[in-house]
Amino acid sequence: MTARAVLLGLLLSVGLVACKEKTGGRVSSPAAGADVTLKPASVPQINAPAPEKAPSESITSEGKEPDACLPDAPEVPKAPPPPFALSGRLGLWVAQVDPVTLKVMKAVGTNPNSDFPLASTYKQAVLWALLKKFDQGEVSPTERFDVTRSNQSLGAYPFDGMTVRDLSTRMIQWSDNTATDIIHRRVGLQSVQDIADSLGLCKTRLIMPTRNWWVMEAGLSDTFNNTSRWANATGKERARLAALIDEDARKYRYDYIQRKLDSYFDNSYDPKDDLKAHNLSTPYEFSTLLAHEYLNPGLSARAVKWQRDVAQKGFGRYALKAQAADNIAWFGGKGGNGWRILTYSGYFQTKDGRHVVYAFMQHGADETYTMPNTRRAFAWINAGIDAVIGVQNPRPKTPPVPQEARSSKPGTDSAKAKAAAVKGAEKPLPKTPQP
Template identity: 35%
Template sequence: MPTSPAQPPRPEPQPTESLLPEPQPTASRRPQPRPARRLPPGHLTAACLTLAALLPTHAHAAPVTITAAWSGTAYRLTLRGLTPTDGTLRAEPDRSGATLTFRAALPPLNRTVRTATGDLTITIKGHTVTARTADRRPLRVNLSYIRPGVIPGQDATTAIDLYPPESWTEYQPEPTTPCTPSRPGAGVPGAGVPSAGVPELPYQPPTFATGPVGFYLAQIDPRTGTPLRVITHDPDSLYPLASTYKQVIAWAAYRDINAGTLTLNTRLTVTEANRSIETYQPGTRTVQNLITQAITRSENTASDILHLHLTPQRVQALADAHGTCHTRVNMTTKAWWAAQAGLLPGVYGPDLPTSAQQAFTAPPEQQAATAAQAVTQAQTLNADTLLNALDRYFYSPAYHPQTEVYLQNRSTPREWATLITRQYLDPTLTPTNRSALRRTLAQGCCRVNDPSVTYWGSKAGSGWRNLTMSGLLTLNTGQTFVYAYFNTGSDLMDSALIEQQLPSVAQYILQNARRIGKSTP
């Protein structure tokens, strides 16, 4: 696996005592919680998507050959010998078809495919592939580069998957009951408690997103964290957190540093057991390096090493102690990916969808025990083998977006935003450690380059049809906002493409913060 270069720690700014503005980093990094070595797929959106060049640019050694057959719930065109160094996908305005254009000439094809709800017509001529539904029903199209070994016995291929209307699986946000005003033994108000009497502005949905969106944005008192005005949508339903949960790992690490049980120079070693999927830095690494890489590059291995050292039980206890009642942060990335890939049958059994739902609805003590088993057993797996198995799972009929909230770390928009507020305000941290944590989070994805923003702390995450972003920002007016954006079940598959929405998500958050700011008397 390729490795990421080490980044030296930034010099510390002067510590602060509240959420008032601090110096900004010069850049942020885009998260990569899914493989970056696959060609981004295209889907039916209003925009024209330009595909990145992820394959070699050498000339074709042989003519392109195409095979077409059902692959699970999708009708797949497999293009062998194609190097899609440049291509576009354009959607019909009514979403009933798509046109794909490649540099390479393709063999001609005219085919009608019968489905349960009507016919699909596929035409290939010259450099162009067109797909349409005869009855003008929505058709979802996914263009992707499938790495060698993902499909057993098959070399790398480019695939065009056509999903007729009846084959598409939708995500249904899992409803919850908001936390009670206080939890016995917690010592703080419930983190997901709606604030009575707080003015709420109307929700305006993001125009770029498809699928369910959970959203919570609040202007807060920068010293107490009290919500002053809010914009919400489905704030009390559960969504998978993806990599946005990694900021709580950084928080837990700084609490141990603050307590003197850990230092930034403590060295932890990457092993076969604690290595997760995708790119990573091998060897023995400092806690400073691990925290930085987990936030700036969303490195799964760095996050998992810290998570295992801190222990998932203690990280979960941190969330519980701050009044959450639905938030779960006790799964390492390797554990939830292994569970989704079906590589933990000893934990979840042979019928993954049923077992995952049973684990999700089990009593809290049993949920915790199952998560602990998954974390332990995942450490016996090779990360490269896991990555191939995971890709096969996502391309198979076994995938359903509902399993992500069952198996991954999860929260509600309201609970998560409130927990993030308490992370930034944590009175147990010294001013120096609080400032260092804030500085690290300011290096996360995806600050808008706007002079009105004086602080932007963020962590994003992505996955198969899943995009998340949460954090805190301060405007030059002194107004401070906390936000949580969750989009699961998007029409866009694979993080490489859905991550292209991250700048739009950040702009959407900033626009809503300004809406609240302008409404302030």
């Protein structure tokens, strides 16, 4: 089976025929026709709070520079070496934090201040931005959206008319890129970036929906192609360029983007491009964001309930030794992967009241398809956790393997890597890779 066949099967796996909406089944050329504006579907809303004015899509707001940047990570012991070999650039931060002050009580780290592409783990910030808008009365959980030519990203996607509440679950539990992009654009590109800026996370970029990454790397954004300012842009300049790149990204059908991306991965991939196109952060800064998101989110009780219900569905809990030791009271997390990229991050509270955040980042791996590295990654995360809060001894009973982890996808590793790069999935393989 060719790589393209595998990818096409992945993109059509949910049984929907993309790009035929309102066209009588005809598929237009990639650049033909007017761009479709993202808008709520015409479905009655039940028990939705009545905003003062009708909600409208807010793509950008005026970006502001942070008042001050968070200093680099405090001096802490180096993280234990990975128990099993991991290739590429690696970063890790594991910390126990004070639940009131959020100060680091004890931590270990490796390259905690280095930039890494976040892949799908950034979606935790999109959830937080959504919940802030919910509390402000600007977004209703019962708003419904259709999948259109301009908002469909790569990979699996939701059915038409899905609510914001359900989209948020798909975003975290199934790493659905289209669901993520709908939410990201609904709350506003800058609103997600504001999460980082308000915390002084000056090395963290969260402003781009997933489709925009692919369009930039595939060479389809004239704005991105014709400026050298994007990678280092901040504040108003970043907001302005992001809005222009977003306009570029919405001009193309998903399958056209996919073909261009195939060619890019096959012929001209450069790891440096990931740092220009993807959202990015450092292990320390992103762990700081998670500490605030889960311990001091500034949300109402209703929003916190929504957050906790969704965030606990993210991948990671059952890969932690602390879970096997029956020592996790609550967990929220997310992972992501792409072409030579793997990321895992999260927060958990132990049953004896300790609060732990972690962020693992791998970039430029030797393996194009990085999912077999999942257990190696968590072996390192768990070694860091043991060093911070004490050795977590699993009980004899082994946790059941999640249903989604019981079958592997067909195709070559190269084909799987391309699929992972656009799908944002994070399903571990059924067998532990041998060191």
